[in-house]
Amino acid sequence: MAVFISNNAASSGVAAIGARLNSGTLDLYAGSSQPADANTDTTASHYILAALPFSTVAGVAASSTWTAATTGVLSTTAAISTGIALFYRAYSSTGTVVIDGSVSSGVASDLNFNTNNIVQGVSVTVTSYSLVLPEHA
Secondary structure (H helix, E strand, C coil), X not given: CCCECCHHHHHHHHHHHHHCCCCCEXXXXXXXXXXXXXXXXXXXXXXXXXXEECCCCCEEEECCEEEECCCCCCCXXXXXXXXXXXXXXXXXXXXXXXXXXXXXCCCCCCEECCCCEECCCCEECCCCCEXXXXXXX
């Protein structure tokens, strides 16, 4: 059996998730492994590499996809630490975790860079970022 939601429900759901990112941050982490889910706290084995700010309006939803705005969002920022980015967490403006996902320099992750080898003091830029709420599972 399969579960299906309507286009309207998928669009509304992903828009609500995206709205929680308004004025929030996207933080890149290094560590031994990605936490089990977004509700699991980071541990002493995780450390932040960079914190990239979302703008006041972080992005827009169309159909079942939310896409981060390309201007003023996730702008270049100097890395806080050196390491290999393993996962990211996107936080609301109040610091509440909204999303947790994998990071890679390939194309098989939730957030992809040309390199996930982050160097302290060097600029980090996310050129595109989107979320998809599938209409079926």
